[in-house]
Amino acid sequence: MSKISRRAFIGVSAAAAAVTVGQMGKSKAVAQQGPAIRVAQTDNVVNLYSSRHYDTDQTLYDSFTAATGVKVNLIEAEADPLIERIKSEGANSPADVLMTVDIGRLWRAEAEGLFQPISSNALNQAIPANLRHPEGLWYGFSKRARVIMYNKSKVNPAQLSTYEALVEPQWQGQILTRSSTNIYSISLVASMLAAHGPQETEAWVRGLVANFARPPEGNDTAQIQACAAGVGSLALANTYYLIRLAKSDTPEDRAVAEQVNIFFPNQRDRGTHVNISGAGVLKTAPNKEAAIRFLEHLATPESQAIFAQGNNEYPVVEGVTLDPILASYGSFKEDPINAAEIGRNSAEALRIMDRAGWK
Template identity: 50%
Template sequence: MNNFVKSVLTGVLAGAALVSAHAQSGGVLNIYSARHYQTDEAMYANFTKQTGIKINRLDGKEDELLERIKNEGANGPADLLITVDASRLEVADKAGLFQPWQSKVLEARIPAALRTPTWVAFSTRARLVVYNKATVKADMVQTYEDLALPRLKGQVCVRSGSHPYNLSLGGAMIAHLGEAKTEAWAKGLVANFARSPKGGDTDQIKAVASGECGVAISNSYYLARLMRSSKPEDLQVVKELGVAWPNQKSWGTHINVSGAGVIKTAPNRDAAIRFLEYLSSDEAQAYFADGNNEWPVVSSAKVKNPALESLGAFKADALPVGQLGANAVLAQKVFDRAGWR
């Protein structure tokens, strides 16, 4: 039995459990989640404690969950889809899976640039640059555009151009620079690769620390995890690195999000909205910062995370997150033409 078949069978059984739970009680919320962080468990538990609403959660990969929701159709149990990255949320939205949300609480607490009519962001992460302090000077990597300059030939490590994190960055660059300039940038970036793209962001960071690369692009929370690690080898990695917030003198450092949308056929719509409102509370927002090294989207939420504090303040790109996802398909075409596989 291959992994795909196992996944389908597991999904069928889990779906039956969700339907059963719904039949037994109206006080339930069925969440399909592609966000896999153990630190979120306390947040779910606290929501149930506060509201009495039982959460049934089905975890999976984004593509599998989207396909499952489509196949389940109008009678499906899913109330809410949670995932990471604006491009993935936009894929679900364009597939017609979300319905408009209506909530004065969300309108008041979530900044307009971090929500769309059909989904909302509840945490942010930055796409920053790390560099090897022994081989690269800070003034060489002050913008994303710098990474494509010939002076960094053979120095750049980055994950695949087809990964949503990079597609959202490409979407932002298209919005700010236009398609032609973004393609020229991508070609310059590819020309500077130290190796073919492979691995995740943590792999890029460690490759920079080891000297295999001089510079890499990474989501901020991967670096923060290493900074908060108790392992000596992780702390040694951090010692080798410098950190740059790109484009502080122009449009700001690119940020992306974790977010959620209410499924169009949600049987427990009110509970789904209530959960989204809970995610915007100061209490829940603190979980994102303290538990997974992300920044809250609510300004009143307090951050008590030594890694985030040590990284310091930065100017974030104010581009509406909906535009990132809208440009992702074009970004993929641009990267394909540039040879960023």
């Protein structure tokens, strides 16, 4: 996941205040700026712009085509360039659906006025209310838990409890995490804002920064590797990164996974922070009905199993079997906050992180 520009993110927040929300086979390309050619409406195609970079997602598209006869044309790139492309294309955009990871990206597209509300009983019944926009602008289709990972030789899990407790003196020089510009970091702090408000959250961020093992660098895999190597004893990371290492063909990766375990924080109060990968129908979608059918397909038990097995994520639909290695780490209570609130808090979270020195 690429870094996000502080100026761009906070600028979107300001613009959001003025936005009133509520009113090809596989063809893969890199998102580029340039004029778009308006695609005629048809029931036989859906044009998907996606920043999910998982090859297993192709199974989702193939299964949709097999079930409906509707072809999926895929444009794949990072989220921010895709959002800029849709804005540049304007009313002539061929895009029907934007799919991306993390509520912060969905919120940015929402704040730019790119989505339209849709009404779908199938989606509303399948997807919990806290994992979808209240007005149907976007829906979550998979979950990722941001947990505390610990070095098993250095930490007794009985020492762990909550995100809030990571600021305690015993963890000085022990915390590993990504940069403040990473959307996963921003969303975690945004969830803390929802729980505690700005003053307490800023005090918490300052305490966390004081306990960093090193200046933030690298992705979640790098945090887990550093934790296993003893650079620090605790890492903030999404669960599926550890499962990837555990399932790797490389002995060194599996050795890293053996040295690290997962702790689900805040089980005695609000629960562990979860984020989503999700999608919405674009305001200018030329194939709206096909786009809605596509989203409904993503919420079927069959598709949810592909999400769960393909990228070691948690499904949003109850009763879907988890990847067995992920399941071996146990179940957990998740924070029930609506993802939309996390998105709205994102820009303020980044400002707090800036002030507190989270680089």
